[in-house]
Amino acid sequence: MKAIAIQRYGAPDGLAVVDLPAPGPAAGQVLIAVRAAGVGGVDAVIRSGALAAYGFAEGFVPGGEVAGTVTAVGEGVDASWIGRRVWAFTGTGGGYVEQVAAPVREIVPLPADLSDADAVALGSSGAVAHFALAHAHFAPGERVLVRGAAGSIGIMTVQLAVRAGAAAVAVTTSSAERGDRLRSLGATHVLDRSGASTGAQDAPADYDVVVDVVAGPGLPSFLDLLAPNGRMVAVGIVAGQPPADFGTKLMDAFRKSLSFATFSADTVAAADLRAVRVEQFAAAARGELAAVVHKVLPLEEAALAHRKMDAGEVFGRIVLTP
Template identity: 75%
Template sequence: MKAVAIQAFGDPEGLAVIDLPAPAPAGGQVLITTEAIGVGGVDTVIRSGALAAYGFREGHIPGGEVAGIVTAVGDGVDASWIGRRVWAFTGTGGGYVEQAIAPVEEILPLPADLSPVDAVTLGSSGVVAHFGLSHAHFSPGESVLVRGGAGSIGIMTVQLAARGGAGAVAVTTSSAERGERLRGLGATHVLDRSGEGGEDAPGGYDVIIDVVAGADMPSFFTRLNPNGRMVAVGAVGGQPPADFGAKLMADFQKSLSFATFSAATVAEADRRAVRTAQFADASHGELRTVVHELLPLEQAVTAHRKMDAGEVFGRIVLTP
């Protein structure tokens, strides 16, 4: 089968199409013939080499979520899965392939009206958005800022905050055109990447959901209201400065909170329940998925170039 691997850390050109033997599922696993592969921000961070200290090596196959048809099952897996359309979480990699392996507990059947492309656009990002807001103890009526609103996680956070009764939903993004698209998804205020905006923008925020992190992250602490909470759900902009906590201490009397959030800390049953509900909502048009572009698997380099350049609104999906 064809796969895309990281031959050399760094630029997108380090990705290469390779041929691999078709895999066979082990006990507790399924084999999926992929129809759609999500391209996530974490894929580009891994490809850059920034996470090499965490065990990622050259030769790694990126991709954490796929959708397609189960074609084989391993020992201990119900054979009735064969032939079913599913979404699957493949972990920290292994998704940029024509045939993917996933643990049976990490697959979910697709509603009849939900396409594989929509499934990988929503599957991981919707869960991160849901539990990220929960981790921030978001309540109806509170003001929310989504830092990095144009990516798939940001887009889902905007929708869920608006549906959850936020008093205001502000976004940072790179252009007025993107801002208008985000308004159509539930944003009430559009700010530039520095967090500046129009005169009607809220003076402060009860909750900030940060997909970006990076060098500018500490400057957003000052935008929190007293008892405000910031939750970092991603780091597509890189790591924050080592002394970023100094900004929190400088506003000690505001009782601010900062936390990180990874969906890996959520029980599998809870993730499954939320994802099932979101898939149903999307199939009924109550949640909107935003697909930036469909590209063949062989054009993964192009997909990563677009991600690195900040051109993507929503999610790029690869198709074998």
């Protein structure tokens, strides 16, 4: 079968089409004919080589989520899954393929009215957004700032915060056009990448919750935008690690009783993730949540997808189709 592997770290051109043996489902797994594979920010970070020290060797196949049809089941799995459309979490990688085996505990059946592409625009990002807001102890009536809101996690965080009754949802983004699109999804204020207001309507002076998808050198300055007792949760590192002196900045937070936390969906029980995904897929099928797909590309054009991500061109999620 065809797959996309990282043949060398660095630029997107290090991604290449390779032939791999078709997998078979082991005990407790299903085999999925992939119809859509989501391209996530972590895929680009892994491809860059920034996480090579964590065991991502060259030859690694990226892709953490797919949607498609179950074609076979392993020992101990109910055969009624065969023929059903599902979304699946494939772990930190393995999704840029034509066929993939996934644990049955990591699959979610898809509503008939939800496309495969929409499923992979929602599946991982929606759950991360939900539990990040919970991790921040967000409550209705609070003011929320989403840093890096044009990506799929940011877009879902905006929608979920609005849906849950936030008093204000401010976003940072790179252009007026993106700001308008985020407003259409419920954002109340648009800020530039530094956190300064770009609109005629003044943004809140501070926020109860900041959800940060970006990290990198600019992360510490967003602590200054927290209200007393405010909470920041970092859910991504698309701009790299925070600066080495970030700990000094955290010491300054004592005077306002601020909290800083990181969040990974890996710390959430599979059953809890599944329940949230079932609810969100149903809400999207009813038109209550928007799945934002930037572009659908053939699997063979994974390098182009990564070039678009590196250039900051993507609003939502790029989807690859074998």
